[in-house]
Amino acid sequence: MSAHAQLDLLKNAVGGGTSGGTSGGSAGGLPGGLGGLASSGSLTSSSIGNATGVLQFCIKNNYLGGANLDSATDVKDKLLGKIGTQSGSAAASPGYLDGVKGMLSSPDGKTVDLNGGGLKEQLTRKVCDKVLDQAKSFL
Structure with a gap:
């Protein structure tokens, strides 16, 4: 998918498209969109590991600020405590390493690159906020 198409889909997913404002109704408060994530109806990660990795990416790149950063x-x-393996390595958790690189994976296996591709x-800050909301539900 081209960077421009990915950007347009992300704008629509977070309510910034030309079709008018944000509309809820799906899990995570987002309408469908974001390329491969459209079929799931919301902007969600495929696993606890991926959500954790994406949070790490968002924190590292300062996409979350203020109270959201602390949270x-x-x-x-x-x-990380939940997904740590017997050896204590979260890297073995499905999707974690992709998430740390800024790759958000949908439940159906499609991915969106949050750190490039014209986004x-x-x-990206809005995506990070939504993944944080989803990650809280895993606790």
Whole structure:
């Protein structure tokens, strides 16, 4: 998918498209969209591991600020405890390493690159906020 098409789909997913504002109705408060994530009806991660990795990416790149940063760090640390393997390595958790690289994976296996491909910082911040909301539900 081209960077421009991915950006347009992300704008629609977070309510920034030309079709008018945000509309809820789906899990996570987002309408369908975001390329391969459209079929799931919401902007969600495929696994606890991927959500944890995406949170790590969002924290590292300062896409979450203020109270969300504190909350995200707390949620990420708790999830790392949940997904840690016997050896204590979260890297073995499905999707974690992709998430740390900024790759959000949908439940049906499609991915969206949050750190490139023409996605604007403001939209990536909104995605990070939505993944944080989803990650809290894993606790």
